[in-house]
Structure formats: C-alpha cells, structure tokens
Amino acid sequence: MIRRLILLAVPFLLLFVSLFVGRLDVGPGDVLRIVAAQLFPIQRSWSESVEIIVVQIRLPRALMAMCVGGGLSISGAAFQGMFRNPLVSPDVLGVSAASGFGAALAILLSRSTLELQVLAFGFGLAGVAITYLLARVYQTTPVLMLVLSGVVVAAFFSALLSGAKYVADPESKLPAITYWLLGSFNAATLRTVVTVVPAIAVGTIGLLLVSWKLNLLSMGDEEASALGVRTEQLKAAIIVCTTLITAAAVSTSGVIGWVGLVMPHMARTLVGPDHRRLLPAALSVGASYLLVIDGVARTAAAVEIPIGILTAIVGAPYFAYLLRRTSGTWQ
Amino acid sequence: MRSARLAVIVALVGLALSQPTVSWSIAQSSSPAPSRPTRQVTDITGRIVTIPSRVSRVADPWHANNGMVLMMGAADKIVATTLQARRQPWFRKLFPRIEQVPAAFDEAGDVNIETLISTRPEVVLMAYGGTVPRWKTTADAYGIPVFMMPNTSLADLKTTARMTGDVLGPRESARAAEWIRYFDDNIRRVTAVTSRIPASERPRVLHTATGTILTIDGVKTVIDDWITVAGGVNAATVVSNARPVGMEQIAAWNPDVIIVGTAPNEENRRAILKDPRWSQIKAVRTGRVYVNPTGVYLWDRHSAEAALQVLWAAKTLHPTRFPDLDLEKETKAFYAKFFNHTLTDAEYETLMRATAP
C-alpha cells in the first residue's frame, strides 16, 4: 500500500521539482508564487519573462517528459506481456521508424511544426497498420508473424529515412533531421502538450483496462483462448493503444529509445509480474525517469543533449546489469 | 562436365585479368593528355596539385563555392556540381544552364564516381574541413586532381577566393583580386566605425541555423566573424555551426537581435514572433528580428555575397552609425559588377526577404 502511494506520488513530485531546475536562475520563491498564481489570484511580484520561463518553457517540457516517459513505459510493459518476451520494446512493430520518416519528410518539405506532428503521427499509424496486415495468417495474427513483419516494415522505413537524409541539404535540413531523430523535448509548448495528451491518455487508459487480461495473454495465444480470452481482439486492442501512445510521443519528441524496453523491467522488480500492478508501476517509473533525464538534458550544458543519447547511456548498462543479475532468465 | 568447369574458370580468369586494362583505359581518357601543358598549385593542406595550364572543366562539390565561380565569370566551366547549389533560385536565374550540369556529389559530400568520371573534370574544387574525403584515393587513381580550400572563417573566404581564381585562370584570378579588394574595402569601411563602439553598445546577436528543430550558430564560425566585424557580439556561447539549444538557454542569453538564417526565413521569423516562449526575449520585444538575405547563395555563409553581408549586418545592427550606407545602392552595384546583372527594385526585395526571384 505504501509502495503504491510512493509510486503514485513520485512523478508528480519530480514534476514539481523540475519547475525549479534550469539554465536560468529563477528564485524558488518566485517559482512557488508563480505556481500558486495559476490556481489562486495573487499579486504579481515577478517579471513576465520569469513567468514565461516557468509556465511556457519548463512546465510544458516537464509535462511532455512525464507523458512520453509514462506512455512509452506502459506500452513496453504491455508488449512484453503480449509477446511473452522481455526483449520487446514499443518499436517492435515499426512505429518509430515509420513515424521518423514522416517527420523527416515534413522537415525536408519545410512544413510547419503542426504539419510535422500530423505527418509523423500519420506515418506511425500507417506503419503499424502495414505490419498488422502483413502478419495476418488465416484470420489470426500470431506474435511471431507480428515481430517478423515489424522487422520488415521498420527496415523499409529506415531505408526511406536514409534516403531522406541523403537528399537533405546539409546546412539546414540534415542537422534538423538528425537532432529530431535523437529525441528532444525542446519543442514542447503548452499547445503541443494539449495535442498529444488525448492520444496518450486514451492509449494508457485502454491498456490499464485490459491489464488483467494481459496476464492471461502472456500464457500464450492457445492457452489464453482456452481460458476464454478473445485473443485476436485483445491483441488488436493492445496494438491500437500502444501505437496511439508511441506515435503521439514520437511525433512531438522524436525517437526516444531504451525507455519502453528497460523501464518495464525496473517496474517488474518493484511490483512483480502481475500486469494489474505492473502497468501502473511502469507508468510511474517511466514518467519519473524521463523527468529526471530531461532535467539533465536541458541543464547540464548550454547545448541541448538529445534525450535519446542519455536514455541509451543510462539504459544499456542497466539492462546489462539486469541480464547478469538474472543470468538471462529474467526471473 | 570437366570441360564446362574449365571453361568457367578460364572465363573468370580472363575477366579478372581484363579489369586493370579496362580501368587503365578509363584513367587514360580522364587524366590530362600528356601532351598538354600543366602547372602546379599548392592547396590548403600543402599538397602540390598538377592541373592543366588552361583549366576549362571544373567539378565543384562545395555549394557556396559554385557561387564564387559564377562571380568570377567562370560558371560555364562547371561540369559537375551539387543538388543544393543547383537549387538556388538566384543561381538558376543568372546561369540557367546550371540545371543541366550533373549533380555528381551528394549532400553528404560523397561522390558518384562514375558520374564524376564521365564529366571529365580537370580539377575538383572543394572545402577542407579537417579530413580528406574517402573518395579522394579513387579520384587519384583515375587521375582527377583534387584541390582543397579552407572554410572556417571570414579570412579563409579571401584565401578561398584567391585560390579559386588561381586554379581557374588569369582572367578569373584578376576577378578574384577585384573581389578581394572590394571585400577588404567593405570590411575597412565597417570596422572603421565598429572598432570604436564600446563593448556595452555592441548588441548581442543570435543567428538561427535551422527552424523546425532549433539550432544556433555559435562561436568559431564564419557567422561569428561577420557579427564581430559588424559591431555585434555572438549571444551564443556554444561552439560551431547548427548546435541544438534549449529554449531556456536562449532565454538566459536574452539576445538583443535575432537573425533568422534558415529557409523559409520569413515563415521562421513569423513563427518566432508568434511563439509565446520567445515573447519575453529582448529582440522580440523590441522588434529586432531580421531575415538574413539570400541570393546566389546564403549571404551569411561562405558565399561571394559575404562581401555584402558585412554591410548589411553593420547597417542592421547599427543603423544610426551608418547614415551614408545605402544598402540598396551597394547591392545593385555589386550585382552589376560581379554578376553582370542589373537588379530591379522587385528583385532587390527578393534578396532581402530571402525568397526566389
């Protein structure tokens, strides 16, 4: 019970702390007053520029980090259960590669940020749809087929992405594509947060609703079916939810790896494999993780450190540690 | 069966033996015929490069340098170029034939060696950024001389202009010298005023490199150089071109002036003015957000128009200190003299707004 409360509280605590952290020195008193002013009428005793920093720059970034971190993590947990495989990440069906290509296309064509989001989101959905259709075998979609089709679709879109980088002008477009692919919350504004939250929320709620059924699905399609689970419908529902979440995340913040793969494992060590507890824990752990990482990314140096680099630097060694500790059995 | 296998082996051996012959004959046709006179020039890495005395076929993978060559009146000598250089609307207007020139070089600086060879260049003019390109050994093997020039500062630009002129020939060399004189004159005009500006009155300038993903040009770049010449200070402390920087860091720098160096410049400028996160930055509050002009190439990078860039930047940063500087007059004079083109008022506007003519 205590553990549940802690898991619930930590992300919000970190969100609050994020408001105090940044390249610019903003007095903690000012931050507190600004936050309070959003809820109660308070006399303004701080400058407009400081309010912009806290409310328009730090707050949206932190919210985005929470949503993306939590979303990717819960998606990873759901997929690891559905595919019965601890090495699966939310990208397995090709959503990141397809979404990445959509964004690169938008950058190449010099489209606005909103159009970029739409293109990236659309391509992400399309990529997964192609994977799903490719994997259909006699009205079922076996998980092995899904994984293989995902590999094919991801490879295809990666190739297209390379093509896009090839024709991109190296002075302005190529760096933009490169940095976007490495992941960043720099583009987060209150408006982009508002556009991304519905998709992530819908997907997350969907996954939480079927979290118990995931236990059954993780026994394998045959057994789950024998236990009365409509496996094809459940798999389709899970895929739709995770794709909504991941495509929304990638379309606003670029490709961020090592969150959907590693955070579910951390959550599993905290609360065990029962998905009723695992999915909410993954949500919390993922949100907290990216809040901390983004704090580092935007504060450690004058240059923005891409999120994807930080999550890889932290995630890969942790994964190696898990591998060693469980001797490859993941128990 | 034995005879069939033997036949295959003989065929393979024959094919293998014939290879050097094939490449040797290609090499023969692309290197300068031994009977033509040659001369030697030294490039920025210190290599001695042998080229024909009279150069008439040049491959130019350096986007900005193509504009230099055009300025020297030698654009018809370009036989291989890049997509980026070919796409510049003003280049196409002044020299339509550039559309037909094969783009043998890709955006990453790699080359399609067969396309390059088929254009039979007598020399490749390129930028040296510290590393020699991978394809140089192949080019050497085919007898294609590669000539490298410096590209990190404004001073380097003069060297490049001189070297380019040297390689192209005496007529172009003379043009390059004229351009360098004009360039130096402009710098002198500007620094005469700006060198006396106290540090406290030098505006802090932020120059954006890309729009969709925000990147900034920092110190130790050509951007930094002309900002300094024009009497400003680079607001960014990061090093090198196109660095990604967070919004909060930009707010921390709080630049006095923002110069939008990215296409589509006008749109990017409007986006900055509308974005609430930029609204409290000094430059936005005082309305000092400008589009960097673009012509045959981007004025703010290693182009021939860099000579105009210093004037434009000085006038933009310190309008009151340059009352006699008529930018429109200078630009029209430059284009007439160096590009043989009389600018109409409308065309001048497109340069200033970085749009197509």
Add this chain to the structure above:
Amino acid sequence: MTAPLVRVREASFRYGKREILRNLNLDVQRGEILSVLGPNGCGKTTLLRCIAGALTPSSGSVEIAGDDVHALGAPARARRIGFLFQDHAPSFPFAVRDVALMGRAPHLGFLGFPGPRDRAFADEALERVGILHLRDRPYTRVSGGERQLVLLARILVQEPDVILLDEPTAHLDLRNQVLTLRTVRSLAADGMTMIMTTHDPNHALWFGGRAALMKDGRFMAVGPAREVMTEATLTSTYDVDVAVFSHRARIGSDQLQVCSAWLPGPD
C-alpha cells in the same frame, strides 16, 4: 438414458492431404472418465483439440451440452470446457494464486477485473487440489507435478462442464505422476466429467471408467476399460506384444490390473 454431455458425430480432420481423424463417433456421459489411448500419431491429441473447439473438424460436429462447440465464442467455450495443455511453458513468475485466478476470465467479460468473490473461488480451487499452502509462491518455482495442480485449479475455477487433459503426466516423475492422477480421480469422484489422453495404458486401467483405443484416426475399441483393454486389442493398437495380468497388491485388498509390453529377452 440422459443425453450425453459430449457428442462427437462423424468427425473427420484433415491436415493438408493427411487424414488425421476418420469419421469418428463418440458419446461421453456426464460424470464419466474417458481415457483415450493409442500410439503416437494416432490422432488422440487432435481429437481432444477438436472436442475443445481449438481445432475445427473438416467434416462432422462436436456438441457439448447440446451446443455446437465451434459455433461458440471463446468465453462461452471456456465456461464449458477446461483444457489442460501438455506443453505449458511458463513465461513470467506469477504467484500460484494469480495463475488460478486467471480461470475466472470466462465469467468476467472483455474488460472484467476479478473481485474478492473471484479470489475466494480461486483459493477454494487451490484448496481442493491440495496446494493452498503454495498460493504466494511464484508458480515457476514449484515442482512439475505441483504446477500441473496449479493449472488444474485454474480449470476448476472456470467451472467447466468437462475437463480435457492432454497427457497430463508427460514429463513427470513417478511421484508427481501419482500426485496428478490422484487429484484427477478425486475430481472425477466428485462428478466432474473428464476426457484424458494418455500414452500409458495403465492409467486407463487404474481409473476404471471407459477407454477408447485409437489407431490411425479410427477407434479400435470403445467401452469400459477392463472389458475393452484385452491383450488382443492392445496388441493390435500398439503393434507390440502386450500382456495384461492381474496382480494382488500387498497394500490393501485391491486387485490391480496391469498391462505391459512383452519384451523378449536377448536369447
């Protein structure tokens, strides 16, 4: 005579060009234990799967309590049939209790979550098979036989009409085999209908009940185990010499009937 609980009518199953089941007819009454025996490849697992609704026969039908099994959706099927798989491969270390709880799914709906009543049900089932003391242990850390019991408990929680067991003692040592079989017999004694495939004919003799001998997709004999499992029928089913003999056990007064293959000596 009441209607049989399970009715298999003219069921055939074809896999590609191969006929695995040939026009089978079978009736199973409520409360029966039926053991299905035969050599590898005779089709007994396929038959079991067809009865479970996991495979659809190419012709013929399977009815359970009057309903065509293949016309039912997965949840309705799971309320009628419990299936114990031969090759369960655990993936995550769920607690024994959580595994048993999974059996409540057919009664809960697509977005259903188990409540306190369901948890009590699961605990009762664990008690019934005698492993309530293991309820908090990860089910990957119990013995093979205990794991079978966990899965049996899960089936009980489904409240099925009939339980199908596919070689429930495969891969188990003697002790765990006995543990499993005792529990199966005890459930049958409570009135649960069970159809079991087995590779060891002695199981059929031990349970009493009925036996169906299968070979090449056909029934060689169906009837009360002690009657149909003669040396003649067993020998022709398994294509080896089988001897059946009685043995008076030292423990208790039961007459044990045992059959064994006749393995001639080296001379």
